[in-house]
Amino acid sequence: MPQLAKKTLDGNVETIILATLLEGPNYGYALVKDINEKHAGLLALGEGTIYPVLYRMEEKGLLLAETRQTPAGRERKYYRIAPAGRKALAENMQQWAALTQVMETIRKSLPPQTKPVPKTA
């Protein structure tokens, strides 16, 4: 899979977080680990940059947070997707589906020499 440009990823961090949290509530570090495994390069500016996004999403009501005790007795903040988050995710997915369709139509209409060529090693 080609590496996505930072600007493409930047606008979609929230969507990726929402999609990741669909699998169940999670806390910051585990969420970052999960995202790094599935979407390498998304947090190129540092893993810590996910927290401002999480707080912003919490403020917007897209995420709900709760504090749980770890086995070691420490408090840990878990995030789960809120109803507004599910709605936002569905809307974003619709937008992406529509955009993908448009781009696919454009791609098919391109003359052969302008179509992307797979990189050789």
Add this chain to the structure above:
Amino acid sequence: MESILDRYLNRVLAVADLREPARESQVRQELRDHLEQKTEALRAEGYPEAEALLKAIETHGNPVVIGYRLRPWRLIDVRMQGTARGVIAIGPRAYGVVAIGGLAIGLVAMGGAAIGLLAFGGFSLALLLAVGGLAGGLFAYGGLAVGAVALGGFAIGVIACGGSALGLWVPGAGQVLWSYFTDQTAPQWLHHLTSLFSLDVSMPGQRQSFMRLTNLMVWLNFVLLGLMLSLQLGLMRRERKRLQSLGQQPVGADWCSL
């Protein structure tokens, strides 16, 4: 002695300036938890303890970038990096009612590139008044001025006046590159506008008024630039002092020297 982890977290939170102790403590706890888990994971991969912590901090990101991203919206936002947003915004990029920065967008904007209702800068674009090296606006004044009324070394506009000018009507002195109307064919409303701004220096009495207008523009520019620069320097100094009072180096210093 303060650990390197604490120094990193202090740096993030000093820049973030959350202003609510409970909130700050919660953020500190969450970031610390993340960094400790990351350090553990790296140790499990075979990194020595000290190296694992440094690596965890490195992958966590620049504390200034994270701190600024954590900073909530505020009336006066002064940043040395990133984008400032506030009623008064000062930063490399600034969006606000009064915006000062490399790129400034606001009602009153001043900067390298300024966009606003009133804009002053190297490149300024304004709905009302633009003053700058390159100025575009309803009323534009600058080296190269483009606007409904344009005054400058090189002026392009409905009414253009300057060293070299081209436009619908180019009254007064200077080199006329192109003018659609002449003094005889120009409609009355153009004459009214020209008199209003005293742009036709060839007309008796208007040369003095024109000089007054250009002097006014120069002074307005000086006063506004002076005010904005004082505001910028004052607020940046305050921000630097705040960081120093928290035992932090001013932002811009190498973050690796934690």
